[in-house]
Amino acid sequence: MCVITVAACAGVLSACGEGDSPTSEGVRSSAGVAVTSVQEGAQGAASSVQSAASSAAERAGDWFDSAKLGAFVAAFRAAYPNLSADRETQSIETIVTETCPLIEDGADDAEVNAKVGELAANGSAEPTDDQSARIAQLVRVACG
Known part of the structure; x- marks a missing residue:
């Protein structure tokens, strides 16, 4: 966020030339660029947070199944x-x-019990x- 603020300030200051006083149009233009930059940064951050949350939820789902x-x-x-x-874990899974x-x-x-009996046999x-x-x-x- 500090970088965005510095960039916004630099943009406002660049509207002034050497010895010139800032024009209201130049300040508005620079401020508009700064606001757009801040908005894009916020949208990017929100997208990153959503992506991370989705990824964490997927990993939690995998962990939960593994836990079961x-x-x-x-x-x-x-x-x-x-x-x-003498059975491997995967065989029991x-x-x-x-x-x-x-x-x-x-x-x-009856069908479920028969399948379980067949698979549980060692x-x-x-x-x-x-x-x-x-x-x-x-x-x-x-399974639930």
């Missing part, structure tokens, strides 16, 4: 050690990422029907 996935993985590992043994579209499309509980360790239903509840929270 992280919470799901932690809960899954704690509650089902036999189903999570797949339970959520592949089931959420079914839920969003309005699949019934080699020969398979979830019971009751475990699949409880895991599906965790998935619904992570």
Whole structure:
């Protein structure tokens, strides 16, 4: 803002020639340029603030989804050690990422539970029907 003010003052002073007194037309012209410059600077600043806020909101959305996935993985590992043994985090996240579209499309509980059971299986360790239903509840929270 200081630069804009200095530029405005310089513009007003440049309306005066050596030994000349400022004309009202020259002062008005310089003042108009200064006002336009200040307005453009303010618009640019507002645009930058809006862009930064939008970017922060997008990052917050990404963080929130990552937080939900992280919470799901932690809960899954704690509650089902036999189903999570030797599994990569991404493999467990797949339970959520592949089931959420079914839920969003309005699949019934039996279909969702079956998909969760299929994705939660770890080699020969398979979830019971009751475990699949409880895991599906965790998935619904992570999807929401």
